[in-house]
Amino acid sequence: MNGAQALIRTLVDAGVDVCFANPGTSEMHFVAALDDVPGMRGVLTLFEGVATGAADGWARMTGRPAATLLHLGPGLGNGLANLHNARRGRTPVVNVVGDHARSHKRLDAPLESDVDSLAGTVSGWVRRTLAPEDVGADAADAVAAAGRGQVATLVLPADVSWSDGAAVAGPPPPWSRPVPPQHRVDEVAAVLASGEPVVLLLGGDVLAGEDGQLAASAVAGATGVRLLAETFPARWVRGAGLPDIGKLPYPPEVAMKSLAGTRHLVLAGAVPPVHFFGYPGVPGTPVPADCSVHVLSEPGEDGVAALRALAELAAPGAAPQPVEASRPELPAGRLTPRAVSAVVGALLPERAVVVDEAITSGVGIAELTSGAPRHDWLSLTGGAIGDGLPMAVGAAVACPDRPVLVLQADGSAMYTLQALWTMAREQLDVTVVLYDNGSYAILQGELARVGATGGGERAGQLLDIGGPALDFVALATGTGVPATRAETVEELADQLRTAFREPGPHLVQAVLRPAG
Structure with a gap:
């Protein structure tokens, strides 16, 4: 079995069964191996930024890593912008980047570049496979790393793909979000009982399903805490039957107004908010200077479990406040x-x-x-x-x-x-x-x-x-x-x-x- 075949079979066995690709010469053995491993669906894109953005969308909706197949450093470079978005969204992506054969790299061919350094700008995990017998294990490690909510990039030299001696690795052990410690729940419950203005900023896994939002709504109804969602959630389940949660606005002046008077900002799956850019005479964050920031759950932790625990402690028996089904009436005339x-x-x-x-x-x-x-x-x-x-x-x-x-x-x-x-x-x-x-x-x-x-x-x-x-x-x-x-x-x-x-x-x- 050659390296490309072992790579694809390992990915499929680990649940990575879609690859968004824009391949070149160094990836041709991966392409050929798709006929040997029917469990992998290859989706062709005409630009690498489409491949990486599609992997981002696929993984956000499935919760499982998607794969990309990119051609050397220039191909990776073309896909960096949407890998940046995936990194910021903590999306699991397995990024496979072909490279020159090991014997060819020293010749400084026209497409030679520092693939590993480019990958490091957007990846939480980077590895270069140096021998065909390592392909399976490296692929399994890439899936495990991506599953923790990051871009994992595996650099695969062409001769490692075409050489025999590779073996399929077993799927990595399942990863689960750690539950935040109880002392954080106790601290936030005490803040809610203080009577001071509190904003609960929701993000990550809390917005990606209904349970966390309903628990947050119950807490808000019982304590008067105000709910906000982070400005650009990776995935947000919305609509009738769920709480109506406003977003922290994007414009800095509006965001600062939204948080004005807040004495405590509690983060549930979100990070402390900052403005996208620095502006003359404007602070870098909308959080008031006299506001204390408290972490209920960090990104990557089980924010839903933390909110359930908070609801049991601070709002026992409280019911969430869902939005009833409604539709706006159609206006008329020219579009605005x-x-x-x-x-x-x-x-x-x-x-x-x-x-x-x-x-x-x-x-x-x-x-x-x-x-x-x-x-x-x-x-x-x-x-x-x-x-x-x-x-x-x-x-x-x-x-x-x-x-x-x-x-x-x-x-x-x-x-x-x-x-x-x-x-x-x-x-x-x-x-x-x-x-x-x-x-x-x-x-x-x-x-x-x-x-x-x-x-x-x-x-x-x-x-x-x-x-x-x-x-x-x-x-x-x-x-x-x-x-x-x-x-x-x-x-x-x-x-x-x-x-x-x-x-x-x-x-x-x-x-x-x-x-x-």
Whole structure:
């Protein structure tokens, strides 16, 4: 058995049975081995950033590591942005990167690079396999490392793949989240009893299911603590029957206002919040200077168990406060960001997976979907735009029986537009709402926020993508995805109904620019 065959069989036996790939010459024996190991599904992408983003989406929805297959250092480099998002989302990913044969590396071939150092920028675990007999054990170790909520990168030289003498390793032992110590629960219970203003910031595993949210809601109802979700949750189960939990806002001035007056911030699966960037004269965190921060559970720990214990101690017998089922009424007329949100809230299918990369166009989307049928929400965890379309690919592969809806800004769509081709090739049930405002609107706001107020016409050209206008209908149909264009609420609603009803991918270009 050669190294590539042992690698794939070990991965499959460990539950890693999907590989998002953009292979090259050094990975050809891995490609050939797919015919020998039918348990592994290979999904081709036309850009490495699609492969890594799809692995992120797949793993968020399954809770199991996905695999990628990337070509040498340049291929890994092309995928780094979405591996960064996966790292920030604590997503389990097994990243397989081919490299030159061992005897060829010393020749400094044109594609030679320091793969290991590149991998280290986004990986919590990196290993280079040096002999075929080590492939199975190294692959099992990579799966175990990824399962703890991180990117694990295995660098595989080409000759290790093609050489015989490899063996399949058994699956790694199961990993479970450690339960936080009781003294933390006791400390937080005492804080809740103090009568001072408390915010409970939820993240990680607490938002990824219903049990933690319901326990937090019971605590809030009994003690008056205010609930907030972290700004960009990796996975958030939402909708009717669950508590209506607001998010900590993104803009620093709004985030600081949201936490103003808070004397105690309790973290349950979340990390202490900081602003995405530094701004002149603005503190780096929205947490008030006189606010104490308490950790109930850290990321990677069992935050759900900690919240249950807290509810038993601080709110015995208290009931959660779920949201009743509700839908916004459809507005009328030309599209605005809030009107698009209303249409989504009115029509969101049951059991949908929503991938949110709407950026500035998602005005009111959380509010107008809070009472919608139960759904999952995937966010841009690391801020590296271009994850929306690839994540939808991974989510749709992971959940073929569930509709996937992408709320996609136009500028960031162009980073990984190749994902549409994979949607068409795999006939994935993905509907893309493409917010067409013809600009990098998020950067227009940041220009003023950082105090760069002298921006004129030349500066504006770097933030405007309207000239020439991008024709997303043509771009989508050119990749095999049916597409339509909507300028009114009525058109958007009709086109979304059709897209949700018909199988396969669809794109709707929602035009938000003013007429004329």
